[in-house]
Amino acid sequence: MSKKTRFAPSPTGYLHVGGARTALFSWLYARKHGGKFVLRVEDTDLERSTQESVNAILEGMTWLGLEYDEGPFYQTERFDRYKQIIQQLLDQGDAYYCCCSKEQLEKLRAEQMARKEKPRYDGRCRDVADANQNGETVIRFKNPDEGEVVIHDLVKGDIVIANKELDDLIIARADGTPTYNLTVVVDDMDMDITHVIRGDDHINNTPRQINILKALGAELPEYAHVPMILGDDGARLSKRHGAVSVMQYRDEGFLPEAVLNYLVRLGWSHGDQEIFSVDEMIEYFDLEQVNVSASTFNSEKLLWLNHHYIMHSDPAHIAHHLSWHMGNLDIDPTEGPDLVDVIKVQRERTKTLVEMAAASAFFYKNFEAYDEKAVKKNFKQGSAEVLQKLHDAFTQIPEWDGEQLHQIVLDLAETMELKLGKVAQPLRVAISGSSASPPIDATLSLLGRGKTLARIERAVEFIEATRSE
Numbered sequence: 127m128s129k130k131t132r133f134a135p136s137p138t139g140y141l142h143v144g145g146a147r148t149a150l151f152s153w154l155y156a157r158k159h160g161g162k163f164v165l166r167v168e169d170t171d172l173e174r175s176t177q178e179s180v181n182a183i184l185e186g187m188t189w190l191g192l193e194y195d196e197g198p199f200y201q202t203e204r205f206d207r208y209k210q211i212i213q214q215l216l217d218q219g220d221a222y223y224c225c226c227s228k229e230q231l232e233k234l235r236a237e238q239m240a241r242k243e244k245p246r247y248d249g250r251c252r253d254v255a256d257a258n259q260n261g262e263t264v265i266r267f268k269n270p271d272e273g274e275v276v277i278h279d280l281v282k283g284d285i286v287i288a289n290k291e292l293d294d295l296i297i298a299r300a301d302g303t304p305t306y307n308l309t310v311v312v313d314d315m316d317m318d319i320t321h322v323i324r325g326d327d328h329i330n331n332t333p334r335q336i337n338i339l340k341a342l343g344a345e346l347p348e349y350a351h352v353p354m355i356l357g358d359d360g361a362r363l364s365k366r367h368g369a370v371s372v373m374q375y376r377d378e379g380f381l382p383e384a385v386l387n388y389l390v391r392l393g394w395s396h397g398d399q400e401i402f403s404v405d406e407m408i409e410y411f412d413l414e415q416v417n418v419s420a421s422t423f424n425s426e427k428l429l430w431l432n433h434h435y436i437m438h439s440d441p442a443h444i445a446h447h448l449s450w451h452m453g454n455l456d457i458d459p460t461e462g463p464d465l466v467d468v469i470k471v472q473r474e475r476t477k478t479l480v481e482m483a484a485a486s487a488f489f490y491k492n493f494e495a496y497d498e499k500a501v502k503k504n505f506k507q508g509s510a511e512v513l514q515k516l517h518d519a520f521t522q523i524p525e526w527d528g529e530q531l532h533q534i535v536l537d538l539a540e541t542m543e544l545k546l547g548k549v550a551q552p553l554r555v556a557i558s559g560s561s562a563s564p565p566i567d568a569t570l571s572l573l574g575r576g577k578t579l580a581r582i583e584r585a586v587e588f589i590e591a592t593r594s595e
């Protein structure tokens with residue numbers, strides 16, 4: 127039978143790192159086995175689910191390139207089906223109405239605690255006739271009393287739970303709406319999910335879900351519970367560890383392939399290999415190599431991977447992402463050199479696209495002010511003369527060629543008997559506003575004649591004005 131996995135987020139926030147990793151593992155597993163990947167939005171918690179969050183999750187999946195073959199399905203559109211199954215369970219005698227009040231349940235709990243027993247619903251309404259139902263009635267699943275549930279977890283190995291540890295789960299609330307465990311079971315069954323890959327925070331639900339599936343005569347999926355992700359301080363990864371939303375990584379200048387590569391290594395390994403293209407991930411991924419223990423988030427490593435991909439990805443692909451960041455700086459990348467050429471000279475010196483965009487802005491748009499330190503260090507008494515001479519020579523050059531321009535800089539340093547830095551650095555500050563830019567030949571060539579000459583003129587005026595103050 128062909129394999130089918132799903133990602134089933136609850137839309138109560140953004141797509142966070144843990145969710146994205148679960149989605150990636152499920153996606154990889156389906157892709158590896160030529161199966162299908164389903165996106166299912168578990169939006170039954172009407173108070174906490176928002177459309178904004180649905181959009182954020184879809185946006186995150188798209189940005190990462192985790193395309194789904196079926197869906198998105200929305201559980202709120204499937205209430206009729208859940209009702210039908212709840213009715214079936216009632217008819218079969220596998221579910222029953224429970225009219226215990228909150229006070230009764232609290233009393234029961236207190237008594238069990240006093241006897242040092244594990245608090246659980248004792249099934250007292252199991253044999254009470256339906257006639258007892260009133261507005262406050264919930265429906266519970268009649269969990270088997272005897273025997274045990276065995277989960278052959280593909281990550282954690284066999285897990286055995288005695289049925290007497292499990293109480294009768296509420297499957298429909300008093301208002302008739304189905305609960306989480308019921309909807310998951312119905313969907314996994316109806317959608318023919320063969321492999322449930324999810325966070326191990328759901329492991330306590332699994333035996334309950336298995337029992338309901340069995341009552342429905344459904345085929346059981348395989349389960350793989352992936353361990354949680356910890357922050358570098360050992361606590362569960364959360365907002366206070368920095369970015370946990372996938373889209374925040376985009377905003378901070380990460381490439382999706384770097385994030386994917388980072389996520390795949392969070393809890394999975396293939397020998398010592400660190401760098402994986404998506405094709406390699408698909409080829410090598412399997413659930414057996416998923417770690418049993420929690421993995422720790424390491425921002426340094428993510429940054430290292432990002433730099434790797436900035437260095438090695440196709441510049442045209444990087445340009446697609448970089449232009450988005452340029453847009454954030456109000457820059458129109460068509461008003462200057464081809465982004466691909468800019469990337470080629472900037473990639474070595476920048477670890478994120480945010481840095482790259484900031485360092486490349488001067489190619490497209492005049493900077494507002496010079497970097498103060500750079501001015502102090504490089505705009506000296508004689509700098510205006512140096513820049514004027516460069517301007518004169520640059521004006522005469524027939525073809526705007528980086529190498530020839532560089533030669534002019536070298537020659538001028540020689541004829542004026544100046545160290546190269548006394549010529550090249552004022553020029554760099556003049557054209558880029560700061561003392562750090564790519565090599566001068568590439569910078570001049572990319573900036574072009576018009577912008578270069580205008581900025582040298584601006585710098586000469588600036589130096590003369592400040593020097594005469």
Ligand code: GLU
Nearest residue numbers: 134135136168310324328
């Ligand atoms: N909706 C659940 C969550 O977001 C996941 C349920 C599942 O994967 O079975 O945590």
